[in-house]
Amino acid sequence: MVRYRVRGGNALRGTAFIQGAKNAVLPMIGAALLAAKGRTVLRNVPIIEDVRRAVELAEAIGAKVELHEAERTLVIDASTLSSPVLPARIARRFRGSVLFVPALLHRLGEAVIEGVGGCNLGSRNLDFHYLGYKRLGAAVVEEDTVIRVKTSGFTGAKLYLDTPSHTGTENLIMAAVLGRGTTVIENAALEPEVLDVIDMLTRMGAKISGGGTGFITVEGVEELAAVEHTVMPDRLDAGVFAMAAAVTGGEVNLVGAELDHLGVVRYKLEQMGVEFASHGAVLHVRRDRPLRPINVITDTYPGFATDLQSPIMTVACLADGASYIHERIFDGRFALASELNKMGANIEVTENRAVVHGPTPLKGTQVTAHDLRSGIALVLAGLIAEGETVIESGYLIDRGHSYLAERMQALGADVVQEISPS
Ligand SMILES: CC(=O)N[C@H]1[C@@H](OP(=O)(O)OP(=O)(O)OC[C@H]2O[C@@H](n3ccc(=O)[nH]c3=O)[C@H](O)[C@@H]2O)O[C@H](CO)[C@@H](O)[C@@H]1O
Ligand SMILES: C=C(OP(=O)(O)O)C(=O)O
Structure with missing residues (x-):
């Protein structure tokens, strides 16, 4: 206690x-998992419980992660990703767990979401995320408290958000970056953290335009590289x-x-x-x-x-x-x-x-x-x-x-x- x-x-x-920003580092850890080779280095990492949970969750799905607290640095090797299951005991403790789904879909073709945590603020829906994955070509199946998302590869599509969801925008961008063809996301979030995540993904090799305008275009690429990035x-x-x-x-x-x-x-x-x-x-x-x-x-x-x-x-x-x-x-x-x-x-x-x-x-x-x-x-x-x-x-x-x-x-x-x- x-x-x-x-x-x-x-x-x-x-x-x-x-x-460093909690709401930027969490999607950045999710983005690091998109790189099938190399080691991502994140600097100015806040030493907070959500980051500790994100490290545990990344390890639970097979990544090798080092959190160097004194240096406020994370080193992430996602080449060993092996399990699609985001276990409830970790994932229910923080909202950012939802940001691991796109990497699991690209890397393993499946994500099993046993629960998502975060602050208790009333309803916190994820329908924009799941509708977006479906439009990009995934199957989403709900079994009791578990949601399974499966795909054999995403294909670009026109997406929109009813309201500009913060993690929804980040997740749909991360779903589109390694898809085939062009994805357009309308009514995207404008938060500075979203722009910082776009900056990191761009340096990884993603092709994203329109960040900060509410209208984002993503051209899918074959692969993304591990990079070094300083969290805003x-x-x-x-x-x-x-x-x-x-x-x-x-x-x-x-x-x-x-x-x-x-x-x-x-x-x-x-x-x-x-x-x-x-x-x-x-x-x-x-x-x-x-x-x-x-x-x-x-x-x-x-x-x-x-x-x-x-x-x-x-x-x-x-x-x-x-x-x-x-x-x-x-x-x-x-x-x-x-x-x-x-x-x-x-x-x-x-x-x-x-x-x-x-x-x-x-x-x-x-x-x-x-x-x-x-x-x-x-x-x-x-x-x-x-x-x-x-x-x-x-x-x-x-x-x-x-x-x-x-x-x-x-x-x-x-x-x-x-x-x-x-
Ligand atoms: C880890 C992270 O970045 N957390 C932030 C993120 O949370 P989070 O990304 O969860 O917040 P959203 O922007 O998605 O949610 C805002 C509102 O949209 C609704 N909604 C959202 C998605 C969806 O699919 N369907 C739907 O109806 C939610 O119920 C909520 O009422 O943005 C919030 C709003 O700025 C912040 O308070 C959180 O600190
Ligand atoms: C609502 C918050 O966070 P989360 O989305 O991680 O629960 C917050 O940071 O105030």
């Missing part, structure tokens, strides 16, 4: 190093550290953070009174005035990232007036509200809308992280609460944020990770 203990009251000051910075980690400075009235330098990747999140924080200044690869963030309330509507990139909706709910608890939050991506992403209310917040939730009545002083208590981002949002609440906040399960936070306690402590925060036998 992992828990975080946070004692509030310190304004954060100093330098934080932004980790994690915009969600950067957003969280910016909000940690915001809630505590602090001033931090975020090394490696890209202001452009924050999209609308940047403008919403500025409206609240947070200041940003880019100095090359260092993003300076500070807040030295009362926070103003805000309206947030989550959307796909460059809209307000749903993964930062929970953290900004904590920031809104400090704002002088009522903030409105409309969650449009997931139908069950407000479990945080009742946890913040236990700490003294005043948040009303009606379906997918929340009103945060600020400012309310927060008091430390025992709270539950229902998912990764509600967990980190409770850490932010702990930073400004009176007394001690204890957050369980810390594992969910560790799924997506590396060395959290150490990086917070370097800024002067009192955050401790505690591991005890469960």
Whole structure:
């Protein structure tokens, strides 16, 4: 059992190093498995639980993987891929497991999906993935809780997504890259992580155009080579550290953070009174005035990232007036509200809308992280609460944020990770 203990009251000051992006490295591990020869080297890998699960899953299907934690480097040899089964005991622990399917289909002609994990945010369908595989020439059979996908080779087709799914776009691109002929994907996701994955696949030899336009064309190629690639910075980690400075009235330098990747999140924080200044690869963030309330509507990139909706709910608890939050991506992403209310917040939730009545002083208590981002949002609440906040399960936070306690402590925060036998 992992828990975080946070004692509030310190304004954060100093330098934080932004980790590599979870939502880029996971599809990149899936992409590395497409290379039948050679060794892929991924740099700037975040040392998070999801990466550890991805390593276990890659090993379970026969790849040889080395995770060099101190060097934040993964070395992947996928030439030995041998099993099409994505075992439930690993795959159900993280969402990124779904990104291994295209490589299994190309390399072994079959993928057996015993389950897919990820944050519990309401319905998280995969129909766009399966419909896409079918249009490209696969058979998809559902047997109880197991889904079997089989193909004797993909042929290019015209695909569309009802909404621009992040992993859906990545998976259909990875399905098309080694297919015969041309595939067009309409209404594709625009997230920076998707573009970084396209960049890596392109260097592997894939022919992909239109990334970032919503309309992607893929010309199939015969084979892909193993390459070295540096994972982009994690915009969600950067957003969280910016909000940690915001809630505590602090001033931090975020090394490696890209202001452009924050999209609308940047403008919403500025409206609240947070200041940003880019100095090359260092993003300076500070807040030295009362926070103003805000309206947030989550959307796909460059809209307000749903993964930062929970953290900004904590920031809104400090704002002088009522903030409105409309969650449009997931139908069950407000479990945080009742946890913040236990700490003294005043948040009303009606379906997918929340009103945060600020400012309310927060008091430390025992709270539950229902998912990764509600967990980190409770850490932010702990930073400004009176007394001690204890957050369980810390594992969910560790799924997506590396060395959290150490990086917070370097800024002067009192955050401790505690591991005890469960
Ligand atoms: C590993 C990873 O990259 N995770 C991210 C990814 O998740 P993920 O890729 O799972 O999220 P999607 O973009 O696919 O899902 C967004 C919405 O589309 C719906 N949908 C999606 C696919 C599908 O086939 N059918 C369907 O209806 C989902 O139910 C959900 O309501 O994007 C999310 C939205 O930015 C982020 O919160 C996650 O951090
Ligand atoms: C929803 C998230 O992740 P996943 O898709 O991996 O569950 C997240 O990172 O907030």
